[in-house]
Amino acid sequence: MTAIIKLKDNVFTKKNEFESINHLTKKILDKTLKQLEKEGVFVFPEEVSEAEDITKDQMILQRINDCYRTSNVLGFLGYGKERLVIESRFSTGKSDYFFQYLLECVLDFPNFLELHTDADQNSRMFNLLVFLFPYYLKSAMRKGLFKTYKNYQYNDGNLKGTIDIARHIIRNTPFTGNISYNQREFSFDNDLMQLIRHTIEFIKTKPYGNKLLRRAKDEISAIYEATTDYEYYDRRKIIIANRKKPIRHAFYHDYRELQRLCIMILQYEKQQIGSGVRQLHGILFDGAWLWEEYINSLIGQFFYHPRNKGKEGAQRLFAGNVGLIYPDFISRDNKNRTIADAKYKPINNIGNKDYLQVLAYMFRFDATNGYYFYPESGEIKNLELHLNSGSTYEKDVGARENIRLSKYGLLIPNNVADYDQFKTQMKESELSFKSHFDGL
Known part of the structure; x- marks a missing residue:
C-alpha cells in the first residue's frame, strides 16, 4: 500500500502527521537542496545557489520544535512506497492548478491531468523530467555542439x-x-552527444514525444547530424560512460545539467516507477523563480528584467563597480522610472527587509514609484504606501505624496470546475493586472 501526503509550501505541519511516510521523512528532513541533489533529486532551476529566494543551503523540510516547515519549493518526492507532494499555498482547491499553470506559461509544459494514484504520481514525476528536456537542450546548445x-x-x-x-x-x-x-x-560524435541522442529516441516512444520534441527541432536536427554512429543497443554502455565521466568544465555548465537530466530520464522508469526501490527520487521547482518569470511574461514589454541566475542586466549601487544588485524589474520609461519586485508570498508577509530592498533600488534609479507583485488567492486588497518624512524627535512626521510603494496583486482563481476554467479565469486576471501598466 502506497502512502501519499500532500502539503502546501511555506507551512508548518505537526510531526505526527508524517507517520505514514516516516522513511521518506527521515531521508529529507533537515537536508539541504544540495544534499538532496546528490541523492538523486532533480532541482530546477539548476543555479539555485545564485537565486535570492532559494539557495542550495535551503531545506525542503525543516524541523522546528514539534513541527516540520516547508519552504518555497514545489514538487514531488518518493522513497520506496512513500510519496510527498508539495503544492502551492495559493491553490486552495483540490487541485494545484496554479503550479500547473506556472509550468505551462514559463516552461511551455504540456497540460497534465490531475493525478491521484501512486502510479499516477510516479508518472507525473517522470513526465516533469521529460518536459524539461527541450528547455535544457536549447539552453545547452546556445554554446554550440559539445565537442x-x-x-x-x-x-x-x-x-x-x-x-x-x-x-x-x-x-x-x-x-x-x-x-x-x-x-x-x-x-562532435562523443559520449555526451550520444546520450542526448538516446534520450531523444526514448522520448519519441512516448505518446506526447514527437509533439514535445518539436519545440527544439533545430537543436535535435543538429544532434542527429552529429551522431551518425548511433546504435540503439549501445544505450547501456553510453549511460555508464556518462555516469563515470560527468562534464566538469565551467563553460559547459548547461551541458552538465543536460547530461544529468538525460541520465535520470533514461534510468527513471527502470529504477523508480512502481518498483518500490529504496532510493530517493523526485523533482523540485523553485516557486519564487517560477512566479518571477511568469510576471515577466506579462509585463516584459514595460520593464527590463535583470536576471541574477543568468548574470544578465547586473547593476551597481555605487561608483567604482561596487555593490552588485539585480532588481527584479526596472521600467523601460527612464523619465518616470519605476522599480518592481515579484514576491511569491501573501500581501501581509511583505515587509521589513522587502521594504528596505526596494527603497534602496528606488533611490539608486531615482524612482518615485515602486511595486510588489504578489499572488492573491482571496480578495484583491492592493495597498499603497507613502514614504514618511521628518522624525518623531521633532514631531514633524508626514507622508510624502511623491514617493509611493504599492503592493499590487494578481488574483489566482479557486473553486473552479476544471483546469480549462482555471485558465480562462487566469486570463481575465492577467488582463486586469496588465491594464495598470498600459500607460508606462
Missing part, C-alpha cells in the same frame, strides 16, 4: 599521430606503404 577529444585509428600513408607498432606489424607486413597510427581529434 571533445576522441582517439581515432588510421592505417594509411598520411602519418599525423603516434605510430601503433603492434597494429602496424600485423596489418602492414610485408610493408605496402601504409602506416598504422593513432590520433586524437576533436569530435
Whole structure:
C-alpha cells in the first residue's frame, strides 16, 4: 500500500502527521537542496545557489520544535512506497492548478491531468523530467555542439599521430606503404552527444514525444547530424560512460545539467516507477523563480528584467563597480522610472527587509514609484504606501505624496470546475493586472 501526503509550501505541519511516510521523512528532513541533489533529486532551476529566494543551503523540510516547515519549493518526492507532494499555498482547491499553470506559461509544459494514484504520481514525476528536456537542450546548445577529444585509428600513408607498432606489424607486413597510427581529434560524435541522442529516441516512444520534441527541432536536427554512429543497443554502455565521466568544465555548465537530466530520464522508469526501490527520487521547482518569470511574461514589454541566475542586466549601487544588485524589474520609461519586485508570498508577509530592498533600488534609479507583485488567492486588497518624512524627535512626521510603494496583486482563481476554467479565469486576471501598466 502506497502512502501519499500532500502539503502546501511555506507551512508548518505537526510531526505526527508524517507517520505514514516516516522513511521518506527521515531521508529529507533537515537536508539541504544540495544534499538532496546528490541523492538523486532533480532541482530546477539548476543555479539555485545564485537565486535570492532559494539557495542550495535551503531545506525542503525543516524541523522546528514539534513541527516540520516547508519552504518555497514545489514538487514531488518518493522513497520506496512513500510519496510527498508539495503544492502551492495559493491553490486552495483540490487541485494545484496554479503550479500547473506556472509550468505551462514559463516552461511551455504540456497540460497534465490531475493525478491521484501512486502510479499516477510516479508518472507525473517522470513526465516533469521529460518536459524539461527541450528547455535544457536549447539552453545547452546556445554554446554550440559539445565537442571533445576522441582517439581515432588510421592505417594509411598520411602519418599525423603516434605510430601503433603492434597494429602496424600485423596489418602492414610485408610493408605496402601504409602506416598504422593513432590520433586524437576533436569530435562532435562523443559520449555526451550520444546520450542526448538516446534520450531523444526514448522520448519519441512516448505518446506526447514527437509533439514535445518539436519545440527544439533545430537543436535535435543538429544532434542527429552529429551522431551518425548511433546504435540503439549501445544505450547501456553510453549511460555508464556518462555516469563515470560527468562534464566538469565551467563553460559547459548547461551541458552538465543536460547530461544529468538525460541520465535520470533514461534510468527513471527502470529504477523508480512502481518498483518500490529504496532510493530517493523526485523533482523540485523553485516557486519564487517560477512566479518571477511568469510576471515577466506579462509585463516584459514595460520593464527590463535583470536576471541574477543568468548574470544578465547586473547593476551597481555605487561608483567604482561596487555593490552588485539585480532588481527584479526596472521600467523601460527612464523619465518616470519605476522599480518592481515579484514576491511569491501573501500581501501581509511583505515587509521589513522587502521594504528596505526596494527603497534602496528606488533611490539608486531615482524612482518615485515602486511595486510588489504578489499572488492573491482571496480578495484583491492592493495597498499603497507613502514614504514618511521628518522624525518623531521633532514631531514633524508626514507622508510624502511623491514617493509611493504599492503592493499590487494578481488574483489566482479557486473553486473552479476544471483546469480549462482555471485558465480562462487566469486570463481575465492577467488582463486586469496588465491594464495598470498600459500607460508606462
